[in-house]
Amino acid sequence: MAIRVANVHKAFGSKKVLNGISLELACGKLLVVLGSSGSGKSVFLKHLNGLLQPDAGEVEVLGEKVSGRPEAELIPLRRKVSYIFQQGALFDSLTVGENVAFPLLEHTSLSRAEIRDKVAHLLTRVGLGGTENLMPSELSGGMRKRVALARGLALDPQVILYDEPTAGLDPLTGEAITELIRDVAGETCATSVVVTHDLLVAKSLGGTLAYLSQGVFSFLGSIEEAAKESGELARFLRAGGLYVGA
Numbered sequence: 001m002a003i004r005v006a007n008v009h010k011a012f013g014s015k016k017v018l019n020g021i022s023l024e025l026a027c028g029k030l031l032v033v034l035g036s037s038g039s040g041k042s043v044f045l046k047h048l049n050g051l052l053q054p055d056a057g058e059v060e061v062l063g064e065k066v067s068g069r070p071e072a073e074l075i076p077l078r079r080k081v082s083y084i085f086q087q088g089a090l091f092d093s094l095t096v097g098e099n100v101a102f103p104l105l106e107h108t109s110l111s112r113a114e115i116r117d118k119v120a121h122l123l124t125r126v127g128l129g130g131t132e133n134l135m136p137s138e139l140s141g142g143m144r145k146r147v148a149l150a151r152g153l154a155l156d157p158q159v160i161l162y163d164e165p166t167a168g169l170d171p172l173t174g175e176a177i178t179e180l181i182r183d184v185a186g187e188t189c190a191t192s193v194v195v196t197h198d199l200l201v202a203k204s205l206g207g208t209l210a211y212l213s214q215g216v217f218s219f220l221g222s223i224e225e226a227a228k229e230s231g232e233l234a235r236f237l238r239a240g241g242l243y244v245g246a
């Protein structure tokens with residue numbers, strides 16, 4: 001198993017967000033986490049690399065315990081688990097090339113020339129070849145997300161966590177990012193978890209759907225199976241533009 005979440009609870013003050021959530025995801029699989037705004041999708045994702053710690057329950061990623069570990073012990077695991085933030089989280093004072101090179105400089109002993117080649121390769125892979133010298137301020141939202149993805153892939157992660165990768169993008173750019181996520185999942189055999197509330201993205205990615213509601217996954221299965229559900233999930237799918245039922 002790449003990811004094992006067992007009975008995880010998380011509250012902020014009196015607000016319960018995760019309420020005994022459980023999940024197992026095998027290596028190389030893609031999971032799409034759906035749910036309404038504020039249902040706790042990002043909170044769930046942050047538990048997978050220890051950015052948040054559960055109040056109770058266990059999280060294991062790539063066979064290693066994430067929950068209950070001090071920050072310093074999680075650093076080696078985070079090299080294998082890439083978290084792609086919603087806004088891209090680029091360093092604004094560094095060029096695009098320097099942003100992508102950053103994890104390679106920090107965590108590998110590659111030479112400058114090797115890093116330059118790897119950065120060029122990663123940027124080409126996300127459709128941004130030759131943009132090394134641009135500053136993040138010169139990029140569109142879609143380009144920033146691509147650079148963030150290139151940086152997130154730099155260390156050849158075994159698990160990739162995407163937080164709303166298409167939020168705020170026009171449909172065509174969103175589609176291009178979705179294709180990229182699908183291609184990366186197919187080519188690298190990495191395990192991917194994609195948090196989104198865009199149902200068309202979920203449909204296009206395929207993989208397993210998890211619907212977060214009331215702090216638990218009230219549904220886990222394929223989009224075809226989801227289409228047979230009733231209640232909140234059916235309403236969510238219908239409102240999101242996926243035709244469900246007769």
Ligand SMILES: Nc1ncnc2c1ncn2[C@@H]1O[C@H](COP(=O)(O)OP(=O)(O)OP(=O)(O)O)[C@@H](O)[C@H]1O
Nearest residue numbers: 012015017035036037038039040041042043044197
């Ligand atoms: N660090 C924090 N401190 C306090 N409350 C938090 C914290 N992080 C998240 N929350 C609360 O947890 C709830 C779930 O937040 P989360 O960001 O996971 O929602 P989401 O499902 O990802 O929503 P969206 O789709 O709008 O991004 C929200 O009520 C949020 O205010």
